[in-house]
Amino acid sequence: MALSSPLSPRRASTGRARAYRPEAVLAQLPLPLDDLPFRYERGMHLSGADLWLDPHTRRPVAYVSHGHSDHCLPHGQAVATPATAEFYRLRTKRLAVTELPFNQPHRVGDREIELFPAGHVLGASQVSVITSDGRRLVYTGDFKLRQAPCLDAAEVRECDVLVMECTFGHPRYCFPSLEEVDAQLCAFVERCFEQNLIPVVMGYILGKGQEALCLLTRAGYSVAVHDTIVRVAQVYERQGVSFGAYDTLNLASVEALRGKVVLCPPHLRKEVTAPLTRYRTAMLTGWAIDPSARYRYGVHEMIALSDHADFPELMEYVERAKPKVVYTVHGGPGFATHLRDQGIEAYHLAD
Numbered sequence: 001m002a003l004s005s006p007l008s009p010r011r012a013s014t015g016r017a018r019a020y021r022p023e024a025v026l027a028q029l030p031l032p033l034d035d036l037p038f039r040y041e042r043g044m045h046l047s048g049a050d051l052w053l054d055p056h057t058r059r060p061v062a063y064v065s066h067g068h069s070d071h072c073l074p075h076g077q078a079v080a081t082p083a084t085a086e087f088y089r090l091r092t093k094r095l096a097v098t099e100l101p102f103n104q105p106h107r108v109g110d111r112e113i114e115l116f117p118a119g120h121v122l123g124a125s126q127v128s129v130i131t132s133d134g135r136r137l138v139y140t141g142d143f144k145l146r147q148a149p150c151l152d153a154a155e156v157r158e159c160d161v162l163v164m165e166c167t168f169g170h171p172r173y174c175f176p177s178l179e180e181v182d183a184q185l186c187a188f189v190e191r192c193f194e195q196n197l198i199p200v201v202m203g204y205i206l207g208k209g210q211e212a213l214c215l216l217t218r219a220g221y222s223v224a225v226h227d228t229i230v231r232v233a234q235v236y237e238r239q240g241v242s243f244g245a246y247d248t249l250n251l252a253s254v255e256a257l258r259g260k261v262v263l264c265p266p267h268l269r270k271e272v273t274a275p276l277t278r279y280r281t282a283m284l285t286g287w288a289i290d291p292s293a294r295y296r297y298g299v300h301e302m303i304a305l306s307d308h309a310d311f312p313e314l315m316e317y318v319e320r321a322k323p324k325v326v327y328t329v330h331g332g333p334g335f336a337t338h339l340r341d342q343g344i345e346a347y348h349l350a351d
């Protein structure tokens with residue numbers, strides 16, 4: 001398909017924010033719809049490749065950026081990194097996965113695609129697509145630029161068209177460094193031990209559970225890990241990540257938990273804390289930045305460990321990728337508005 005977009009930088013004509021109207025987004029797209037290198041319909045359909053990128057519904061052939069459940073639908077054929085393929089098989093029970101390691105060009109239809117690290121969870125990838133006229137499109141999937149304790153660092157590649165997530169696309173989301181998060185987590189554990197309380201740290205089964213395990217074992221704590229997080233940690237270990245020694249949580253012997261940190265997913269908190277008489281809870285999430293989050297999550301402490309980019313990282317990504325046009329997904333329309341305020345052509349693709 002011929003693409004008529006000029007390769008020179010496209011800038012919005014006004015520095016003022018445009019009013020956002022979801023129904024107007026398609027009409028605002030900077031290229032005629034037939035010339036876009038993708039079609040957006042609950043996921044991106046790559047023109048010329050018959051390949052969907054992270055579709056929200058079942059599709060015949062789909063690239064799956066990472067192993068979180070909202071991305072792992074049972075497609076006819078999936079394309080994913082080897083680690084994501086393992087999570088995909090576990091979640092969907094489907095075996096039809098084309099495994100594509102990082103940095104290995106692969107032909108799909110008349111498009112060349114290449115996966116590279118997203119820094120989000122184990123195996124999470126971004127995808128670079130070369131269109132028929134040589135332009136580069138990058139879709140980030142979920143990503144973060146801060147170095148996670150047990151993951152490949154995310155890469156940023158220059159591109160013409162950038163499709164990026166913007167979950168934390170508001171300036172108030174500025175996360176602390178990993179060192180600060182680590183110090184906050186250790187301080188929480190120490191306060192609990194001083195008061196003879198069991199520290200219960202909560203993180204999601206895939207991602208923050210393993211990051212927390214890595215931080216806690218590195219700090220020298222003895223950790224009792226819920227089985228659901230252990231099973232995912234074993235996938236990390238099979239892929240070469242080492243956590244050191246830890247125990248699987250056994251709630252039948254609560255006395256044995258004295259002096260240990262309990263690590264569990266938030267949705268199993270009631271079950272885990274029911275037999276514990278003296279404990280305190282801490283939740284690991286980027287939403288910790290919101291003042292009301294502690295009450296919303298119903299925990300004693302919030303620690304801003306996130307597997308997504310914060311606002312400064314989203315801006316850094318755009319500056320380093322130097323795209324001619326940006327499309328945002330997830331989050332709200334505010335980040336695209338902010339980019340347009342900075343003179344960058346940007347549009348939000350509503351789900």
Ligand SMILES: [Zn+2]
Nearest residue numbers: 066068120142
């Ligand atoms: Zn995710």
